[in-house]
Amino acid sequence: MATKKTKKTKLKSLSSGRPPISKSTRSISNKATRTLIRAHHTLEKQKAQAIKDGDHAKAEAIAREIESKGGLKRYQEASLLGQSNDRGGDSSRVLMEWLQPTVQALKEQAATEPLRLLEVGALSLTNACSKSKLFSIERIDLNSQADGIKQQDFMERPLPTCQAEYFDIVSLSLVLNYVPDAIGKGAMLLRTLKFLKSKMYTEDLKAVFPCLFLVLPSPCVLNSRYMDEKKLESIMMALGFVQIKKKLSNKLVYYLWKLESPTTNRQFGFKKEEIRSGKDRNNFSIVLK
Structure with a gap:
């Protein structure tokens, strides 16, 4: 043919x-x-x-x-x-609420070597995470217009070359939904593994870190033809993540995923397959090949 x-x-x-x-x-x-x-x-x-x-x-x-x-x-x-x-802006307020049980441990850690946070798609230097002063934060965005936010594409960011360049938490808040194709979305999630690395944490911190904070418009998960919570969780588990926190609202869905064991599997088999039918569904999907 x-x-x-x-x-x-x-x-x-x-x-x-x-x-x-x-x-x-x-x-x-x-x-x-x-x-x-x-x-x-x-x-x-x-x-x-x-x-x-x-x-x-x-x-x-x-x-x-x-x-x-x-x-x-x-x-x-x-x-x-x-x-x-x-x-209702600043999704990092939800993250800080979730991290409240670890605040004392984070303060003790910050006194010597604070945990590192990579905020992808950063818009502000004064969000809840910044105000907490609990993290060493690196902020990046495609078109930064503020000092303190580096102009950089996450997909082209150089990979860590030493332990000091890894992060304990990566934030993708309303970022994944901007990637225009399903394969690109999968590639972004896969790339987060290259910036998160397990290390020796205190007892209070090792239950949470390293982790990924993921925020999406709720229709991406709750009203998509190709995506629902079950499929999203399957994709994240295949990557080596375990869900430890979740919040659903009419507008946004928030997730905190702990990286248990980065995957070595590169044949995932997550395709763009219809889960729900209906003319009012959206086409949000994540493909991992």
Whole structure:
């Protein structure tokens, strides 16, 4: 059978998904914020698929439609407003609540050598984790506009070369959902293993660390054709993680995963397979090959 040759497009970089930060303070209503974000995500996914299929005319048409709706600038305004404190922002507050039983141990550790936190997609220097002063924090984002946040793509970040460059916790808060393709999402989760490394922890800390803090919009797990909690847990367990905390809300799902034993298996077999049917489902999925 003849097959049509299409140009392969690399979508490994986060820059294909999450937009840069905007400093605009223009007000958008709560409902309008959600509508704008959903519409923008849908169009960006359609554009990424058109590029992947080699349909450049369609990709350009979608790009024009995105610009006609205000483009990245308007989307960025909505994204920042959605993460503001008066709209339930700063997901790290949930993380700090979960870590409350270990605070004394973390304080004692911080007095000598604080645990290291890598915050991917950082937007603020004043979130709950930063204010706690319990961690040595490295913050990265695709388009940093603040001193203290390094401009860097996690997928292109150099790998650790010594013990001091590993982290005790990696935060992916509202980051994985910005990766435009399912294979890229799987690659991001797999890459976290290369930055987390077990070491000798005190009794109070070893029940939690090293760990991954993962936050997603709730529809990614609760209303996807291809993803539910059972499948997400299976993927994470295959990577070597064990779920120790979880919180579900109408808007977001929060998870804390402890890395028990990094996987050596590279043939996972997690494909994009339908779990739920229905026209109102979204297409969020994670592929691990």
